[in-house]
Amino acid sequence: MREKGCSREEIMAYLGRRRGEDCPSCTILSSMCTDPHPMALEADTLFRCTNLGDPGLFPGTAAIERHLVGRLGVLMHLPGAGGYATSGGTESNIQALRIARKMKPVKRPNAVVPESAHFSFDKACEMLGVEMRMAPLDGRFRMDAEAAEALVDRNTIALSGVAGTTEYGMVDPISRLSEIAEEKGIFLHVDAAFGGMVLPFLEDPPPFDFSLPGVSSISVDPHKMGMSTIPAGCFLAREQRMLDLLNIPTPYLTVKQEYTLAGTRPGGPVAAAFAVLEYLGREGMQAIVEGCMANTRRLIDGMEVLGIPAVTIPDVNVAAFPCDRVPEGWRISRTRQGHLRLVCMPHVSRSVIESFLSAMGELYA
Numbered sequence: 001m002r003e004k005g006c007s008r009e010e011i012m013a014y015l016g017r018r019r020g021e022d023c024p025s026c027t028i029l030s031s032m033c034t035d036p037h038p039m040a041l042e043a044d045t046l047f048r049c050t051n052l053g054d055p056g057l058f059p060g061t062a063a064i065e066r067h068l069v070g071r072l073g074v075l076m077h078l079p080g081a082g083g084y085a086t087s088g089g090t091e092s093n094i095q096a097l098r099i100a101r102k103m104k105p106v107k108r109p110n111a112v113v114p115e116s117a118h119f120s121f122d123k124a125c126e127m128l129g130v131e132m133r134m135a136p137l138d139g140r141f142r143m144d145a146e147a148a149e150a151l152v153d154r155n156t157i158a159l160s161g162v163a164g165t166t167e168y169g170m171v172d173p174i175s176r177l178s179e180i181a182e183e184k185g186i187f188l189h190v191d192a193a194f195g196g197m198v199l200p201f202l203e204d205p206p207p208f209d210f211s212l213p214g215v216s217s218i219s220v221d222p223h224k225m226g227m228s229t230i231p232a233g234c235f236l237a238r239e240q241r242m243l244d245l246l247n248i249p250t251p252y253l254t255v256k257q258e259y260t261l262a263g264t265r266p267g268g269p270v271a272a273a274f275a276v277l278e279y280l281g282r283e284g285m286q287a288i289v290e291g292c293m294a295n296t297r298r299l300i301d302g303m304e305v306l307g308i309p310a311v312t313i314p315d316v317n318v319a320a321f322p323c324d325r326v327p328e329g330w331r332i333s334r335t336r337q338g339h340l341r342l343v344c345m346p347h348v349s350r351s352v353i354e355s356f357l358s359a360m361g362e363l364y365a
């Protein structure tokens with residue numbers, strides 16, 4: 001590092017230049033994150049200097065975390081669900097598998113997940129020494145539940161489905177998975193990292209949450225469609241005692257034990273996530289989600305006119321197309337199967353969709 005510090009002006013000028021190198025959000029069609037809501041920024045600023053890793057020092061912030069978990073539990077049809085604010089879907093998925101492994105301590109554990117599972121399951125399974133068994137998808141990119149059932153054996157500690165897949169925006173047949181989980185007595189984790197803040201606000205969503213009796217835990221990320229600041233995830237468990245299985249003694253903190261994966265945890269994004277929910281209410285969230293879904297439909301219709309039909313009709317605001325060439329300047333992504341993948345987040349406004357479509361039109365004219 002420098003021997004002598006440099007001035008605030010110099011640092012800010014440097015940081016400003018670097019920040020200017022980042023992609024403008026109106027060109028980003030590939031991300032599940034979005035511009036935080038102004039309410040989120042304001043709340044985050046107020047709580048910037050808090051640490052949920054030592055909640056006894058920040059009882060006010062800790063109360064907000066409990067409220068956030070409470071609100072999300074109600075949204076997932078289980079008032080009083082256990083849970084805590086994580087750094088995102090990855091941590092939530094890791095925690096789900098940790099719990100499942102504690103609940104069924106077999107020698108050679110395996111977890112059955114769909115082929116569409118987020119790569120965080122690869123990390124989780126590798127870290128925990130759990131064999132990851134991938135169930136194939138059906139023609140619409142949803143987990144084939146019967147194939148999943150066939151992969152379950154005595155050593156299966158967890159079954160998992162995705163509610164809003166990262167690549168194709170599909171909801172797996174969670175009701176069927178719930179039946180299988182109940183029948184066989186296995187832990188069922190629903191990865192609703194993305195869809196958890198979309199599906200509850202749709203007209204007639206497929207069932208995916210604690211309303212299904214076999215669902216043991218859910219991942220839901222406010223830093224995606226919840227428009228919070230990053231990092232704001234939430235892990236929800238049907239019973240608080242499931243989390244308590246992960247308790248580790250914490251000698252020098254204000255609490256005696258903790259079940260979180262991270263130690264030091266930011267309170268800002270948690271306050272931000274809560275503030276956005278309070279500010280918008282169900283009506284406000286519904287309006288935003290409806291807008292994103294309408295933009296997704298417009299994108300799919302516009303691409304169809306160009307002769308590029310979507311590979312499937314998505315359940316949430318993620319669309320995939322068989323399309324190799326895209327105009328310059330847009331940040332797009334590809335699925336593992338090579339399809340063009342676009343996410344219609346709140347920052348992807350109707351006018352952004354129209355400019356993308358017209359650039360596509362020129363390219364394919």
Ligand SMILES: *Cc1c(COP(=O)(O)O)cnc(C)c1O
Binds near residue numbers: 088165192193194221
């Ligand atoms: C985004 C996502 C994750 C990972 O979440 P992070 O917040 O990036 O850790 C996990 N599962 C699904 C389905 C996701 O969409």
